[in-house]
Amino acid sequence: MLANPENLKYTLNMKGRFKVYLRNLTEILNEVLAEKYSVLLLGPRQTGKTTLVKKLLLPAFRNVLEYSLTDPQLRLEFETDPRKLIREVEAHNFPLVFIDEIQKVPQLLDAVQYLIDNQRAFFVITGSSARKLRRKGTNLLAGRVLSFYLTPLTWNEIGIKPQNYLGLKPKLKKLNSADTSLEDQLIFGSLPPVLLASNRYKELILRAYAQVYLQEEIRQEALVRKIGAFSRFLELTALESGSSPNYTQLSQQSGVSVPAIRAFFQILEDTLLVRRLDPYLKSPRKRLFSRPKYYYFDIGVRNALAKLVFSEELLKLQKGLLFEHFVILELFRRSSLPEADFSLYWWRTLNGAEVDCVIEKADGSLIPLEIKATNRINLAKLKGLISFLKTHPQAKVGYVVSLVDRPEKIKENIVAIPWWML
DSSP, X not given: OOOOHHHHHHHHHHTTOOXXXXXXXXXXXXXXXXXXXXXXXXXXXXXXXXXXXXXXXGGGOSSEEEEETTSHHHHHXXXXXXXXXXXXXXXXXXXXXXXXXXXXSTTHHHHHHHHHHTTSOEEEEEESOSHHHHHHOGGGGTTTEEEEEOOSOOHHHHTOOOOOOTTOOOSSOOOSOOOOOHHHHHHHOOOHHHHHSOHXXXXXXXXXHHHHIIIIIIITTTOOSOHHHHHHHHHHHHHTTTSOOOHHHXXXXXXXXXXXXXXXXXXXXXXXXXXXXXXXXXXXXXXBOOOOEEEESOHHHHHHHTTOOOSHHHHHHHHHHHHHHHHHHHHHHHHTSTTOOEEEEEEEBTTSOEEEEEEEETTSOEEEEEEOSOSSOOGGGOHHHHHHHHHOTTOOOEEEEESOSSOEEEETTEEEEEGGGO
């Protein structure tokens, strides 16, 4: 029987290893709550939503009501009588109400809307699945609640210390002290409870994550009928994470229909387990590949779902793939921050020329990126980047995010940079 990640978290706490990571969102969330705005904080399981709210936000307020919908008894009470929330809140004078895991009782959104509209309270609401909220209609809260997205830890939240070459420093400030390495990140990912655990527990937590996801998100919520087929689908897609899926091939390998495969991918998105990277199609000169890529939201979770061995051998076999995930996921996480002014894509022609990531900024300019887990850049392997720069004048310079120690000019408009400079 695999360990429960919640139990492991509290075990670590009792041993004195528990700590609270400062997060990029802390400052803005404190600001909006100080102004009595309500907040919806979405994010995958175990990214630290509850810890962020309870340890870094709620202590600043005296009049607080807390409701954890992970409590089965409380959940049953609210499912039977959603107006109970209104009665309890109205017994207080404009409290801050914290509702954890709102997707478990989405009918409470009606009560939340009533209380906000009648200025009886303001809210911090967390959720780890958008599926039920979308079905219920999060538009109920449009204009009433500010939405934020919490990801696994970013590089600066972890506190990774980049080497400072040539006077160059990363733009993101360091929030915490790192107790990890690049190699650890590629194997175990960056979920807070995993980073805080000793090596003997990291794999247990990640294996348990996969089990809990299947049991609580999929089986208990009855999202699919054949849990075995979905489990096989998870393993296959985790192995292929970072690629554009072949639905027909996945159907043959998992034993379910192509429409079911499409529905499964939608479940992965709705439950926040994957991030979708759409193709960049704004080129009239070339016939372009038009299917999205899917990346599991955390490398460690991906490795667990793919049932891979957590060891240095994994780095030898998949270092290039894991390093690409490491960089792409960091970009996804930064794109989720409120101040982000860019969108992410990938690019490929039907002839096979490909660019790993294209950053489109708000002003229309483009930054194409190739990601290489090497410190020796071969120009012959940058044909996709060269092709993109030729056909897209909005892109002035292309970058190779790599393991080089110092920036290197590879070609007139191509520069290789250390990954930490990204």
